[in-house]
Amino acid sequence: MKFRIEFALALSIFALTAKAEKIALVNGTLINPDKSQIVQNATIAIDGDRIAATGDAKTISAPKDARVIDCKGKFILPGYIDTHIHFFQSGDLFTRPDGADLNSVRPYKDEVAWVKSHVNDVFARYLRSGITSVVDVGGPFWNFEVRKTANQTAKAPRVAVAGPLISSVSRPQLDLGDPPIVKIDTPGQAREFVRKLAAQNPDLVKIWYIVDKDRPVDSFRPIVRATIEESHAHKIRVAVHATELETARAAVEEGADVLVHSVIDKPVDDAFVKLLKDRQTILCPTLVVFERYGRTFSHQLNLMPEEKAWGNPEVIASLDVTKIPQDKLPARIRDALARPDEALDRIKKTYDIALPNLKTLEDAGITIAGGTDAGNIGTIHGPALFREFQLMKEAGLTNMQILQCATANAAKLFGGDTGAHIGKIEKGNFADIVILRSNPLDDIAHASDIDTVIKNGAVYPADSILR
Ligand SMILES: [Zn+2]
Numbered sequence: 001m002k003f004r005i006e007f008a009l010a011l012s013i014f015a016l017t018a019k020a021e022k023i024a025l026v027n028g029t030l031i032n033p034d035k036s037q038i039v040q041n042a043t044i045a046i047d048g049d050r051i052a053a054t055g056d057a058k059t060i061s062a063p064k065d066a067r068v069i070d071c072k073g074k075f076i077l078p079g080y081i082d083t084h085i086h087f088f089q090s091g092d093l094f095t096r097p098d099g100a101d102l103n104s105v106r107p108y109k110d111e112v113a114w115v116k117s118h119v120n121d122v123f124a125r126y127l128r129s130g131i132t133s134v135v136d137v138g139g140p141f142w143n144f145e146v147r148k149t150a151n152q153t154a155k156a157p158r159v160a161v162a163g164p165l166i167s168s169v170s171r172p173q174l175d176l177g178d179p180p181i182v183k184i185d186t187p188g189q190a191r192e193f194v195r196k197l198a199a200q201n202p203d204l205v206k207i208w209y210i211v212d213k214d215r216p217v218d219s220f221r222p223i224v225r226a227t228i229e230e231s232h233a234h235k236i237r238v239a240v241h242a243t244e245l246e247t248a249r250a251a252v253e254e255g256a257d258v259l260v261h262s263v264i265d266k267p268v269d270d271a272f273v274k275l276l277k278d279r280q281t282i283l284c285p286t287l288v289v290f291e292r293y294g295r296t297f298s299h300q301l302n303l304m305p306e307e308k309a310w311g312n313p314e315v316i317a318s319l320d321v322t323k324i325p326q327d328k329l330p331a332r333i334r335d336a337l338a339r340p341d342e343a344l345d346r347i348k349k350t351y352d353i354a355l356p357n358l359k360t361l362e363d364a365g366i367t368i369a370g371g372t373d374a375g376n377i378g379t380i381h382g383p384a385l386f387r388e389f390q391l392m393k394e395a396g397l398t399n400m401q402i403l404q405c406a407t408a409n410a411a412k413l414f415g416g417d418t419g420a421h422i423g424k425i426e427k428g429n430f431a432d433i434v435i436l437r438s439n440p441l442d443d444i445a446h447a448s449d450i451d452t453v454i455k456n457g458a459v460y461p462a463d464s465i466l467r
Contacts, residue, residue: 028071079132084371
């Protein structure tokens, strides 16, 4: 018994000293995208899990008892934040049987079991990519356990979550008892479901506002209204999937706090831009996901070197559709393989709308938060963010704006007390930092030239994280 107490005491003292370690980053260039701040020859003092002081070497000196890390020639940024991911999806070919049913090749229940047993692997891949916080914008109730696990795991990003999506359509293929998508038919049902979600303390409530010729915008609108009213009554923000201009407009008019995708059917108009500005709506463009289904299915996947290096190899290997026996290919993949140019054409048409829309909203001062929709087929957990950066660049955003979207703006979407203490390298904030070998302001491709990642004050040489 005595031994146990001493052992426990020793452990807690160890935890305390580990937590209270003082670190000083010196001689590097600090980039705080929030205010476009650049500090040459910066000193950043870290005390335990927090940033204790930051400034140029003339005003701040490294504390005497600190471990000094020389960052000469390096660039120090807040850790990146991906504000649109899904832990219940692996990114592999079998993860959305509602979109491409491959149960005859790999049963969906096996896919779900794999996903559940690889949560720590996914966490590590985010850290390797310099991503120290993520927002899961919808999945099964099991998502709340993922958040808990992340909170108890050092080598994991901070996690904010929404629970199951409140949806206008059902997706029975995904329902193994804890469905990620729940069809709601009446405002009363919506309120009841929000109350059930509220018991889990979600960071967001998510609405899947899917419209088509049988389900016009107005038919689901009363449910959107009831969901938002009930969520706001519980002080929970609401994120809405609405990819058409009129759907997105309706969602924001009803009080949506976050739009989780770009508008992809029409150019945004002045009234829409003003609406987002007046309501301070945050928009997450998720450009990368719009190309990845079509490119995967038509065997024209364009993974970046970062994705190949840091994505899960099993997930990436699965994405080669030519390895699936012909007779087991769902029609959607067969058609894409038969007409690969049409797949690329559809992607081009989407980007011809989505990229200028992003530029318009950015220029108007709308808060744009970086995010990928990782976990969807072909969108790789972690490094997909670097393809998102490329596409944001193509849209005409500056490198500083892109970094701002993925740090300070993303922290606003993350929300809560944690969101208020991430996304900027400032005294009192969490010590979540990425150190780069080359300057991302010269070329956004340098954003993945990662030397070191610091999460919660713990320092990880980037090369060591996936070893
Ligand atoms: Zn999504």
